[in-house]
Amino acid sequence: MESIILKANNITKYFNQPEPFQVLRGISIGINKGEFVSIIGKSGSGKTTLLYILATLDTMYTGNLEINGISLTGKDVNHLAKFRNKHVGFVFQFHYLLQDFSCLKNVMIPARKLNKYPIVEIEEKAYQLLTMLDIKEQALKPAGKLSGGQQQRVAIARALINEPAIIMTDEPTGNLDSKNSEAIGDIFKHLTREFGQTVIAVTHNTDFARNSDRVLEMLDGNIFN
Amino acid sequence: MNFKINAEIAYTHVTSRMKQSIIAALGVAFGISMYVFINGLLKGSNDYFDKKALANLPEVRIFNDGNTNSLNKITNGISIQNPRQILDMIKKDSGVKAEAALVTSNIIYRNDSLQSIGTIYGVNILNEDKMFDIKSIMSKGKIEDLLKIKNSILIGSGIASKLNVNVNDKILVTSANGESIQMIVAGIFETGIKRLDRTKSYASISNVQYLLHQGSTYITEIDFNLKDLNKAPKYAEKYARLTGYSTEDWMSVNQTIGAGMAIRNDIALAMLITILIVAGFGIYNILNMTIYEKMKDIAILKATGFDKKDILQIFITEALMIGLSGGMAGIILGYIVSYCVSLIPVRLAHINNLPFDFHLMNFILGFLFGTITAFFAGYFPAKRASLVDPVQIIRS
Numbered sequence: 001m002e003s004i005i006l007k008a009n010n011i012t013k014y015f016n017q018p019e020p021f022q023v024l025r026g027i028s029i030g031i032n033k034g035e036f037v038s039i040i041g042k043s044g045s046g047k048t049t050l051l052y053i054l055a056t057l058d059t060m061y062t063g064n065l066e067i068n069g070i071s072l073t074g075k076d077v078n079h080l081a082k083f084r085n086k087h088v089g090f091v092f093q094f095h096y097l098l099q100d101f102s103c104l105k106n107v108m109i110p111a112r113k114l115n116k117y118p119i120v121e122i123e124e125k126a127y128q129l130l131t132m133l134d135i136k137e138q139a140l141k142p143a144g145k146l147s148g149g150q151q152q153r154v155a156i157a158r159a160l161i162n163e164p165a166i167i168m169t170d171e172p173t174g175n176l177d178s179k180n181s182e183a184i185g186d187i188f189k190h191l192t193r194e195f196g197q198t199v200i201a202v203t204h205n206t207d208f209a210r211n212s213d214r215v216l217e218m219l220d221g222n223i224f225n
Numbered sequence: 226m227n228f229k230i231n232a233e234i235a236y237t238h239v240t241s242r243m244k245q246s247i248i249a250a251l252g253v254a255f256g257i258s259m260y261v262f263i264n265g266l267l268k269g270s271n272d273y274f275d276k277k278a279l280a281n282l283p284e285v286r287i288f289n290d291g292n293t294n295s296l297n298k299i300t301n302g303i304s305i306q307n308p309r310q311i312l313d314m315i316k317k318d319s320g321v322k323a324e325a326a327l328v329t330s331n332i333i334y335r336n337d338s339l340q341s342i343g344t345i346y347g348v349n350i351l352n353e354d355k356m357f358d359i360k361s362i363m364s365k366g367k368i369e370d371l372l373k374i375k376n377s378i379l380i381g382s383g384i385a386s387k388l389n390v391n392v393n394d395k396i397l398v399t400s401a402n403g404e405s406i407q408m409i410v411a412g413i414f415e416t417g418i419k420r421l422d423r424t425k426s427y428a429s430i431s432n433v434q435y436l437l438h439q440g441s442t443y444i445t446e447i448d449f450n451l452k453d454l455n456k457a458p459k460y461a462e463k464y465a466r467l468t469g470y471s472t473e474d475w476m477s478v479n480q481t482i483g484a485g486m487a488i489r490n491d492i493a494l495a496m497l498i499t500i501l502i503v504a505g506f507g508i509y510n511i512l513n514m515t516i517y518e519k520m521k522d523i524a525i526l527k528a529t530g531f532d533k534k535d536i537l538q539i540f541i542t543e544a545l546m547i548g549l550s551g552g553m554a555g556i557i558l559g560y561i562v563s564y565c566v567s568l569i570p571v572r573l574a575h576i577n578n579l580p581f582d583f584h585l586m587n588f589i590l591g592f593l594f595g596t597i598t599a600f601f602a603g604y605f606p607a608k609r610a611s612l613v614d615p616v617q618i619i620r621s
Contacts, residue, residue, distance in 0.1 A: 052616050057528060078532040085530020092619055096525045098234075100241035110529045112230035158529070170619070 005165055005198050006031040011053055011063035013046075023049050024061070025221040031166075034196040036188055038209035041218030048170060050218070051202045055088055055168045056080045068165045085113055089159025093171035097143035097151055097158075103130065104139040107157045114162050122161070129157035133187065149180035156187060160197075167191070169201045173208050185211040231535055234526075235542035238515060245511055250551035252507030256500045257555025257595045258562060261588060263500075265563045267493045268582035271486060278482050280357060281416055281425075282475050283325075283448030284457045287311065287464055290471040304328075308444035311468055315449050320456060323355035324449035328433045334380070334426070335397040336388040343384060343424030345398065347433025350379075356450050359414065359427070366392045366412025376432060377411035383423030385413045398428075400436040408432070501598045504551070508544055508602035516540065516610045523610050524618035533611040540607030541600065548599020552592045559591060 006029075013024040023046045031037055039047045052058040054065065056072050059080070065072045067087060072080065089110075090096075097106045107126040111117065117125075130136045133153040138146055143154060152172060159167050167188075173181035185208045191197040192213070201212065209215050216223050239246045289303045305311065308326050315324045328347040333340055346353075350371045354360055359368050364382060371377050378398065380390075390396055392410055399405045408428065415422055434443050451457060457474035465472040476483045516523070523536060560583075567581040 048620065052620075055528075057616050057619075078534070081527065081530050081532035083530075084528065090525075090528050092525075092528075096521060096528075096619070098237075098522050098525065100237050109230065109234075109526075112233075113530050113535075115230075 003033050004030045005033040005035075005068060006054065006200075007064075007066040008054060009064040009066075011050065011061055011065070013049060013053065013058075013061040023221050024053075026063070027221075027223055028063075029216065029223065031198060031200065033165075033198055034192050035214060036192040036199045036212040037201070037214045037216060038212040039200065039202045039216045039218060040204070040206070040209050045218040046221045047202045047218045051168055051170055051200065054200065055090070056084055085110060086162055087165045089162070089164040089167040091152065091155045091159050091167065091169035091172050093174040097154055099142065099144040101143060102140050103135070103143050103146065103154045106143050106154055107161055110158060111161045126157065126161060129160055130154070133157050148175050149177075149183065152176065152180070152184055153187070156184070160191070166198045166200060169199065171203055171205075172201060173203065173205050178207075181205060181208060184208075188212075228538070231538045232542055235539045235546060238519065238522075238539075239543050239546050242515065245514070246547055249507050249511035250547045250554065253504045253548055253551025253595055253599065254554035254558055256504030256507075256598075257552050257591045258559035259500050260497050260594065261556055261559025261591045262562050262566070263496055264493055264587050264591070265559075265581045265583060266566070266579060267489060268584075268587065269580040271489050272582060273576070273580035275482065275486060277417065278479065279454070279475060280362075281418065281421055282479065283356060284450045284454050284475045285448065285461050285464065286473045287447040287449075287468060287470050288445065288473075303445060304439070305444050305447060305470060308442065308447060311447055311464075314467065315447065315464075320451055320453070320460065322450045322452050323352065324447065325349065325352035325356050326430070326444045326447050327353070328430055328437070328439075328443060328445045330400050330433055330437050332401075332436065333399045334384055334388055335399065336390050336394070339388045341384055341387045341423070343381075343426060345378075345426050345428055345433055345436070347430040348427055349430065350427060353427065356448060362414045362416050364413050364415045366410075368412060370411035371427065371429065374409055374411050376406055376408050377428070378408040378432075379412040379414055379427040380410055381422035381425045382413055382415040383419060384426065385410070387423070398426075398436065402438060404436050404438060406432060406436060497594065501594055504595065505598040505602040508547055508599050509606060511547065512540060512544055512603055512606040515543065516606050519610075520613065520618050523613045524615035527613070527615040528619065536611040536613075537607045540610050541603045544599050544603020544607070545596065548596050548603070551599070552595035555595060556588045556592050560588065 009028050011024050011027040012022070015021045015023050027050060039051065041047045049058070053061050056065070059077065063073070070083070072083065097103070098109070104123070104126055107129060108122050111122040111125070112119070127136065127139065130139050133156060135150050135153045138150055143151060146154065172184050176184065188199045188201065189211055192199055201208070203209055287305070289305050312324060312326055315321055325348060330345050331342070332345045333342050350359065350368050354368055366379070368379065371379055378396070385391065388396060390410055392412060394410050395407055396410060397405055398408050431441065434441060437443065451460060454475070457476055461472040461474035526536065563581050563583070567578055569579065570577060571579055
């Protein structure tokens with residue numbers, strides 16, 4: 001029995017610059033809990049734009065978006081920030097860790113923001129995640145001192161700290177060699193299998209996509225396939 | 226909002242760019258220290274010169290100029306008819322600091338063939354000292370001797386040199402109606418104002434009353450000083466109404482002194498604003514730079530659930546951290562500079578050292594202004610940071 005965790009209905013978006021252009025043409029998708037979905041497609045097909053809409057970061061669209069049964073279309077940005085904090089984890093192409101902070105602190109930040117548990121508990125949880133991702137030794141180093149693959153693992157740990165409903169990731173392997181790419185793909189797969197985590201990944205990497213449960217291919221603002 | 230994590234992020238930003246943060250804080254520190262220094266010097270010298278200028282001037286005078294509309298019948302020339310009653314009224318007034326009754330007469334001072342004209346003030350010297358701090362201008366003798374020695378007199382230094390007399394010498398004092406008293410010089414004072422030092426003397430009220438052939442109730446003037454000298458015009462008007470006699474306040478008599486005070490205060494204010502604007506730009510600059518460099522941080526914080534208010538709070542906290550530490554350093558530096566400069570001897574007229582005002586208020590205001598400036602200098606860049614669109618940063 002599968003339950004729908006994310007439902008998008010007729011998502012349409014225009015770019016006005018440099019000239020009016022319809023980037024998404026009424027996309028409707030449903031994603032199940034525990035599913036590992038890849039979105040692939042050429043540059044300019046609209047896949048990244050779609051991801052940021054699904055992630056509630058981009059609010060300039062028409063259509064309907066629901067995550068965990070909560071409608072998110074037309075909500076105010078501060079409300080959405082709170083929602084993301086709790087329910088959405090992010091992993092970006094260029095790691096995007098706070099360079100001045102240690103890895104451990106980077107992982108802890110979303111939980112500190114959520115402010116639901118005492119700091120000692122958050123720290124323990126962060127250590128657990130870093131241990132699971134095999135970079136516990138780097139925990140106290142400044143984030144900027146780590147290699148690309150290591151930084152991406154820290155970013156994944158950060159995405160997991162608040163036990164979000166969905167992890168959204170934009171080109172998670174775009175900056176990594178094939179060995180590290182494969183490792184990151186395995187981690188996502190492991191998360192969906194062992195923890196029932198849902199993952200939506202935008203990627204160029206076909207090996208990475210092949211490793212996922214479902215591949216959505218985009219072309220000119222439509223999903224075909 | 227969660228202040229703790231926001232403050233921690235702000236702290237990490239400020240400390241991870243220690244050099245720039247210190248430079249920005251130094252900008253504030255210099256601004257505040259200059260404010261403390263200049264304000265202290267301006268206020269100190271303002272107070273000093275005002276005190277000098279007003280040293281021999283009562284803040285409010287009550288006198289009889291002859292065409293009074295008093296209900297009291299004028300029977301006795303230009304005297305005040307009911308001095309006890311008026312003095313009691315003034316003594317009970319909560320705004321009054323000190324008061325003195327006096328009787329004055331134009332006289333000639335003589336020492337053998339040497340002579341000089343001037344004005345003798347018949348006073349209770351202790352009351353007069355409360356008004357004008359006579360003790361501080363005594364160059365020889367003590368004011369108490371005026372009470373101890375019968376028929377004694379305190380004379381200005383100009384009179385002493387003209388008559389070639391010293392303390393304990395005798396001089397002859399003659400009034401306009403020919404009455405004379407042989408008086409012993411009990412002390413010599415120097416006000417710093419030549420005109421007064423050449424003419425003025427103090428004696429007991431009864432001596433002067435005798436010189437004028439008047440009885441023991443004869444008083445020509447009542448003076449008083451106020452706790453707040455700026456209220457003098459109000460009090461002059463009040464006592465003119467209450468007593469029916471003429472009154473005069475120091476401001477209307479010396480309008481230039483009042484104007485000078487106001488202008489110097491305006492200059493100080495203009496200087497303060499200039500200094501703080503310069504310091505403010507320092508903070509504004511560093512924060513703008515930080516925000517430019519931390520665009521990615523802002524985007525990532527927003528993506529992971531920090532809202533506009535959090536971002537605003539983080540960067541305003543950074544501005545305040547710089548502003549508060551700069552302000553703290555500034556008042557300490559300002560105090561040290563002021564103290565050192567106040568030790569430099571200048572020897573101008575009667576000034577030995579530059580007069581400084583070390584009032585706590587001066588330092589508190591400097592600190593407060595610095596903090597307010599830091600807040601505003603931080604607010605605008607912080608506002609800009611809070612409006613950053615994370616998608617634009619992450620996708621570029």
